[in-house]
Amino acid sequence: MTVADDSVVSTHDQSATPVQTEPAVLYEAHDSGVAVVTFNRPERMNAWGNPMGTEFYRCVEAAEADPGVRVIVVTGKGRAFCAGADMGGMQALSADTAASGERTDFSALVAEKHPYFLTQLTKPVIAAINGAIAGIGLSQALMADIRFAAAGAKFTTSFARRGLVAEYGISWILPRLVGWSVAVELLLSGRTFFAEEAAELGLVTEVVAGEQLMDRVLAYAEDIARNCSPSSLAVMKHQLYADAGMGIVETSQKAEKLMHDSMQRNDFIEGITAFFEKRSPNFPPLIAQSA
Structure with a gap:
């Protein structure tokens, strides 16, 4: 659930963050049978936390329940897909844990579900990784069934660099996608790598120029919706x-x-x-x- 290291995303001063006036997650169901769910906190690089977590799962559940939707696409607005957990929320949790000495309750930060929820749906989920992705954002994308990425998008597991562990099933899914040795290296180093390497490793299906990403993903999703x-x-x-x-x-x-x-x-x-x-x-x- 950790944020990316500084080479992926700069830490934001939460006190300077503008008040959120738009929904934290956007939802649009197309006539083609494709629903698009968009993380909509670009000023925070779509950092994971509430209300975004709750709204995200609400949108996904709406798409799952809609008989007119056959494929779900998840993406981010701005220059990040999801650059990890919101640092403000993490800092508060850290302070509470240190003060009380009790076990930390992460439910307020991750919402009521874990990323593997995406694997339990009946409909295909495609992640359109438009930019920086780290920590719980990466876990979410890996639990999608198929991934496309914008050229130059930065990836990192980053857990080891924040004193955390492989979170929410990433230790299960990552070796199945890229093989044991690669998964070990990516988790233990926490290093930054780019979309082009992610494609070589088998982490993403295709790398697309950023301005063409959604057109390519929608065409791919619409083909599934139309023919499968x-x-x-x-x-x-x-x-x-x-x-x-x-x-x-x-x-x-x-x-x-x-x-x-x-x-x-x-x-x-x-x-x-x-x-x-x-x-x-x-x-x-x-x-x-x-x-």
Whole structure:
């Protein structure tokens, strides 16, 4: 939950921060089936804290519940995606802990959910990393299913440089994305690296010029929304995260049953029919199918 080191983002004087007048998180559902959730504290480099945390999960839940939304895109406004936790909140927590000697309650800072909540959704989540990303911001992006990044965006785990630990599941997800040795190096060094290296390591799918990032991500998301079965996406997403701790035999047997179930749904018939008719499939919304 730590903020980035000084090479990524400068520490802000909270007393000099303007009063927040706009929502801390913006939400927009497009007719294309894509919902965009935008961190909207650019003057704080979208530092994580409340009300942003609470508003973020509220927006994500709204997208998950909306049958018209098939893909969720998360991005940041300004020059950062999310440069870690709000230093003002961290300083207050540190002072309270030192004064009381009691265990710190982070719930006020991280909101009611942990970043892995994104993996539990039925809809794909795509992170459009528009700028600096660190600490809990990086944890959030890694829990998205797919990541794109703006050229030159700075990344860091940064936990070791703030006297903290690998937070909120990043020690689980990072090795699965980049391999054990790379994950160890990134966590233990806390060094800064750029989007181009992140792509080489497999941390992001594609690096795009900053001014083209959202156009590219929206086109990618709209292609999924237009051509992929919502029920297939939901089942496969569950398979990916649930099967990560299972053996190959159990996984294969489970997949066989799921495959049989999928062939009983109208989506399968529509997908095959659309293929032979050389047209885009017309898959119904996920909620309508399961009703």
